[in-house]
Amino acid sequence: MEDRRRLEYATYEYNPTSIPPSRPRITADGPLLHVLNVTVRDSGPYELEATNDEGKTDAKIYINVQYPALIKDTSGNVSVPLGEDAVLECEVGGNPLLESMMKWRRSEFDFTNTEQKFGNQKAILKLFKVRRNDTGIFTCEVDNGIGVGASANVSLIVEAKPVIRKSKLLSIFAAKEGGTGVLKCEADGAPEVHFVWKKNRKDLQKAFGKYYNETEKGITNNLIL
Structure with a gap:
């Protein structure tokens, strides 16, 4: 008796689909299934059905793509x-x-x-x-x-909340008369810390022309006078 084995269908990601002969990357050749250039999408269970004049039998194979x-x-x-x-x-x-x-x-x-x-x-x-x-x-x-x-x-x-860093290096500064002085303040806090310098309770940022400040990396502020 002639053995008429053939690949009937395969399941792809648990969904049965026929594999057409024209599909070049996945081809069936009797009991052999050829998968070229395997991708992650090819992972999953496949089912083979073999039949002849005496009946049919099933086999399940799982492709695990790493x-x-x-x-x-x-x-x-x-x-x-x-x-x-x-x-x-x-x-x-x-x-x-x-x-x-x-x-x-x-x-x-x-x-x-x-x-x-x-x-x-x-x-x-x-x-x-x-x-x-x-x-x-x-x-x-x-x-x-x-x-x-x-x-x-x-x-x-x-x-x-901000915490001002205190040290002797940051508490005393000197400048020559007529020159430029720089006072430095460092503080830790989040979100970003904003600095305001005052003298006698007056906001020095509003004293145009005499004072200005600059902030470095959000933690250090220099008052330049």
Whole structure:
């Protein structure tokens, strides 16, 4: 009896579809299924049906396409009031993808007061009762060993009222008569700190022609007179 085996159909992402002979990338040759230039979209279960005069039988095959890790999205810049909890998120992808392949990093940062969770294609970093010096950039990293790993930065801003830095170097300044004097003030706070200089309760910014100030990086302000 002649064996009349043939490929009847295949399921693609759980949806049965016939594979036309004209489709060049995926072709069927009897019991063989040829997939050229495999992509992530080709992942999923495929079903083979073989028939002859005696009946038919089915077989299921799953194609697991592995690809490098990537970062799809992040929580972006996160602003949290001083003393509150902060949550930073990073949505990742890749195959394979295990918890051990994801991590959060920040140079010289103590992660003792934090909790890291990984799962459902997310890397989550929770910081408890944030402090002023928690402000900064955290890096989410993922590497599954295929190709080059991926990383993305997430900024944390701890909202707090300004605190002026006090030191002897900032408390006394000297200038020659007739010359230009520069008084410097440094303060930490978020959001961005705005400075106002006063003398005898009068706003020096309004004294046109004699005083002006300039701010550097949002933390240092120079009064020039």
